Amino acid sequence: MDVHSLPAVNATLNGIAAVLLGIGYTFMRKGRIQAHKRVMLTAFSVSVVFLACYLIYHFNAGLVYYQKTGLLRYVYLTILTTHTSLAVITPVLAIITLRRGLRMDVERHRAIARWTFPIWMYVSVTGVVVYLMLYRF
Numbered sequence: 001m002d003v004h005s006l007p008a009v010n011a012t013l014n015g016i017a018a019v020l021l022g023i024g025y026t027f028m029r030k031g032r033i034q035a036h037k038r039v040m041l042t043a044f045s046v047s048v049v050f051l052a053c054y055l056i057y058h059f060n061a062g063l064v065y066y067q068k069t070g071l072l073r074y075v076y077l078t079i080l081t082t083h084t085s086l087a088v089i090t091p092v093l094a095i096i097t098l099r100r101g102l103r104m105d106v107e108r109h110r111a112i113a114r115w116t117f118p119i120w121m122y123v124s125v126t127g128v129v130v131y132l133m134l135y136r137f
Contacts (some may be wrong), residue, residue, distance in 0.1 A: 006057035007064075007135055013050035014127035017043050021121050038102065044094055047124075051091070066134060076133045083126040090116075090123050 020043035066076050093116040100109035125129035 003057045003060045006053050007131055010050055011128050011131035013046055014124045017046045018121060018124035020046060021117065021124065034071060039095055064134060078109050079126055080130055083123060083130055086119050087123045090120050094120060
């Protein structure tokens with residue numbers, strides 16, 4: 001299996017997830033609950049596909065090291081560290097948030113969504129940034 005195209009696929013999936021999160025947030029702010037629900041479930045599905053592709057890639061390709069030096073390396077490593085640390089907790093937060101939302105446990109859903117949304121958005125956006133820095137710059 002050729003996995004060399006998966007980093008670009010992963011970055012695309014992260015970008016799509018970020019856009020969907022933004023749209024879902026906008027729907028929620030406008031009171032369009034059913035549209036919010038559909039878009040957030042789609043964002044979660046896209047993120048699940050991303051995770052599967054990510055695991056397949058790294059299982060087959062192993063670790064990929066950043067080759068640049070100097071200040072850019074420190075910027076990359078800072079972004080990668082925060083991205084990775086938050087990416088570990090994002091699936092758990094997303095599942096809890098979605099579960100509460102689907103059960104219409106609105107107060108508890110809102111309470112955790114206040115944390116889940118910015119963390120999930122950050123992880124999605126920095127996933128694209130990490131890809132660009134690692135493979136395109």
